[in-house]
Amino acid sequence: GERVLVVGAGMAGVQTAVRLRERGWTGRIVLVGAEPHRPYDRPPLSKAVLTGGAAGSAFDVDFDALDVDLRLGVTVTGLRAADREVDTASGPVPYDRLVLATGAEPVSLPGGGGVPGVHLLRTLDDVHLLRPVLAERRDVVVVGAGWIGAEFATAAREAGCRVTVVEAADRPLAGVLPPEVAAPMRHWYREAGAELLTGRAVTAVRPADRGRVEVELSDGAVLRAGGVVVGIGARPATGWLTGSPVALGEDGAVLADDRLRTSVPDVYAVGDCASFPSARYGRRLSVHHWDNALQGPRTIASVLVAGEAETPPYDPVPYFWSEQFGRFVQYAGHHDDGDEPLWRGDPGDASWSVCWLREGVLNAVLAVGRPRDLTQGRKLIERAATLDPARVADPSVPLKSA
Ligand code: FAD
Known part of the structure; x- marks a missing residue:
């Protein structure tokens, strides 16, 4: 055959x-x-x-x-x-x-490849190198406040490491979420005891004494760490x-x-x-x-x-989740700049979600600790359902009834 x-x-x-x-x-x-x-x-x-x-x-x-x-x-x-x-x-x-x-x-830090103590997080081999960093509670610098950076920072804080996260943009998840939606996530870092430095890029990493790493930032600051994790895409x-x-x-x-x-x-x-x-x-x-x-x-x-004629086009509603700082974060769909975000609940609370509508049609859902909004929203996105914005904005109304 x-x-x-x-x-x-x-x-x-x-x-x-x-x-x-x-x-x-x-x-x-x-x-x-x-x-x-x-x-x-x-x-x-x-x-x-x-x-x-x-x-x-x-x-x-x-x-x-x-x-x-x-x-x-x-x-x-x-x-x-x-x-x-x-x-x-x-x-x-x-x-x-x-x-x-x-x-x-994973994208490496320019000049970071080969510097001992500078890690990526993509493979099981990477994890084998990172486990001792956590077990020894070394202080760590995390480069990038995206999904990987946030999850590593969560694990490192749980292990009792001192954690500094350096992010070139002005907020976490800048490439994924609009400013008003990402803004509440800034305090997740603070609450977990991780220091988040935004608007600063890493300009150089080099070996320092006693096996440590020196991290130079665009504002001239120099951080020293027992381990660096790079999560920049x-x-x-x-x-x-x-x-x-x-x-x-x-x-x-x-x-x-x-x-x-x-x-x-x-x-x-x-x-x-x-x-x-x-x-x-x-x-x-x-x-x-x-x-x-x-x-x-x-x-x-x-x-x-079965053959091409028997196969429907591949056109899924994209979905992913992340577990960070004790929260279950899920996203389904795809929003564009012009889509109108509607809040369900207060972003200061433990759980809330955001729905993006375009001309009344649900395009995307971000759910923090509201898995039902995600499940229902995903189905509504698949059907390109038209929703009532006022009911969407009421977190007590199940999304499927909005
Ligand atoms: P991969 O998983 O990258 O597998 C590709 C394989 O191909 C690798 O094993 C690689 O070694 C091998 N390969 C590459 N080149 C060659 C070659 N030339 N010859 C032979 N073999 C080759 N997604 C979520 O939705 N939620 C999450 O919470 C989440 N967490 C994640 C956490 C981490 C740390 C990482 C790294 C990713 C996470 N993701 C998450 C993303 C998700 O894991 C990926 O989307 C998924 O693994 C993609 O699968 P893949 O098979 O396409 O690629």
């Missing part, structure tokens, strides 16, 4: 293998991953696996039972589409159908595709279509490494969240097993 080769053994790659078998794919499945570890889930790395609350987060998947040829510790270095082969250090691997699922790589891990005929976007994402096909026949892309056109939002989306790595593989399995 035909051979599917999946490159990248993270959530998207593993789910592709699982869904293919579920749909009845009878051909071979080869799953190649660069990391040496049994495939694992990433969100727990900045949560329970980091704090020691969970020993690990390996996927509960029996690859042998699924007849998946799992090859770990193998990095794919190039694609020769004309030969239908990819290259690895241990030789070429052929395919009939190829699924690109190489995920994303991630880019699609597609460098190995440059020079291949697979079209990449400006952000480095593989340009997939609405069936997750790439510009090359029989080559597909899914998860953090790919972008896809959303009819729902009228633009191309690059989604770096777990739910996208769960949903996308269903489309690929359907295209491969």
Whole structure:
């Protein structure tokens, strides 16, 4: 039978293998991953696996039972589409159908690579290096007040570390949320005892005495830390595709279509490494969240097993969550600058949410400790439901009745 080769053994790659078998794919499945570890889930790395609350987060998947040829510790270095082969250090691997699922790589601090004590937080190996930082309660500098920075700061405060978070923008989550919505999050840091320095960029990191790291800021201040964690974003891990005929976007994402096909026949892309056109939002989306790595593989399995005509376009309502400073933060949908935010509840309280409407239609929901708003809002977004703004703004009215 035909051979599917999946490159990248993270959530998207593993789910592709699982869904293919579920749909009845009878051909071979080869799953190649660069990391040496049994495939694992990433969100727990900045949560329970980091704090020691969970020993690990390996996927509960029996690859042998699924007849998946799992090859770990193998990095794919190039694609020769004309030969239908990819290259690895241990030789070429052929395919009939190829699924690109190489995920994303964290952005390093310029000049920060190679400085001892400066860490990223993306892989299990990163976590193995970070656990002692927490166990020894070293004081830490976190660069970036995004999702990763906030979750690491949470874990480090829980461990009793002194924590300073440096953020170039004027507020946390500046790339994701508008100022008025992100503003209440500033006090989450204070309340947790983490110092948040905004409007300052890190200009240099260098080794200091006794194994410490010196962090220089744009205002001239110099911080010293026993560990630095850099959480300033991630880019699609597609460098190995440059020079291949697979079209990449400006952000480095593989340009997939609405069936997750790439510009090359029989080559597909899914998860953090790919972008896809959303009819729902009228633009191309690059989604770096777990739910996208769960949903996308269903489309690929359907295209491969049932065919393109039988597969509806991939156009999900993006969803993600974060656990930070004792709060459960969830977001569904996609808002644009022009969308009107409506508050449900007081952002000074433990739980509240924000809904974005455009001409009365719900586009996005941010829920803090209000999981029902999220669940109901997500369904309303899927249906493009029109809501009554006055009822949306009343937190005692269930969103589904607004
Ligand atoms: P990845 O998980 O990045 O997997 C890709 C795999 O491909 C990697 O193992 C990589 O080593 C391998 N690979 C790369 N290049 C090659 C190559 N050339 N050859 C072979 N193998 C290769 N999302 C949420 O929605 N909620 C959360 O709370 C949340 N928390 C997160 C916490 C952390 C610390 C991180 C890092 C991410 C978090 N995310 C969260 C995001 C979520 O984990 C990702 O969206 C998801 O892992 C994407 O899956 P993926 O399979 O596309 O990519």
